[in-house]
């Protein structure tokens with residue numbers, strides 16, 4: 001039997017230079033629960049190093065936390081990548097470490113890149129600036145994410161910067177992806193009306209929160225059996241009757 005689960009699948013932590021200092025995994029999980037979400041994904045820029053803490057906190061408090069990362073491809077297009085296991089996250093992290101340019105972060109200019117634990121204590125930081133593009137293009141990134149066993153979803157494709165449309169001028173008709181993300185400023189219908197070939201994809205829509213008040217501002221309702229990576233993957237691909245409602249946030 002399918003049940004509806006509210007899911008905001010694009011949230012930054014304090015580890016993203018642009019993420020507010022209040023964005024600890026614990027604060028994000030608490031806020032998500034307070035807003036009635038069943039599921040979130042942590043998707044920092046070019047790093048997965050805050051995911052496992054968020055998953056531990058979520059597990060203890062009853063929130064399903066999907067492991068993710070928002071990778072900046074060589075074309076400077078943001079792409080969400082989601083993973084199921086710790087081992088997959090470690091493989092993705094090794095890939096990112098090998099392909100992010102080793103340019104130190106300028107904290108005064110871009111902000112801190114802090115790793116914090118469950119108690120909001122600082123336990124580390126990312127030395128290299130996380131907003132830079134990796135030296136792998138969209139196709140190469142898709143291949144690597146799939147080799148690891150993850151899901152590949154180009155982010156906020158309707159956005160005027162750092163998206164497929166802003167960087168390439170359009171979504172390539174032969175794009176390989178598991179789904180597409182839009183932000184709150186458009187709808188799937190609007191996108192498909194403009195670009196009919198996008199019909200073959202299912203969409204998600206998320207808050208892209210960088211500040212605690214924005215967690216859950218936008219969310220999906222995912223109709224699936226239970227909260228898991230495998231069920232989410234089926235919903236994204238429209239398998240076995242699972243589906244994703246991206247219009248729910250508009251009904252508030």
Ligand SMILES: [Zn+2]
Nearest residue numbers: 070078155162
């Ligand atoms: Zn982005």
Ligand SMILES: [Zn+2]
Nearest residue numbers: 010012070208
């Ligand atoms: Zn983002």
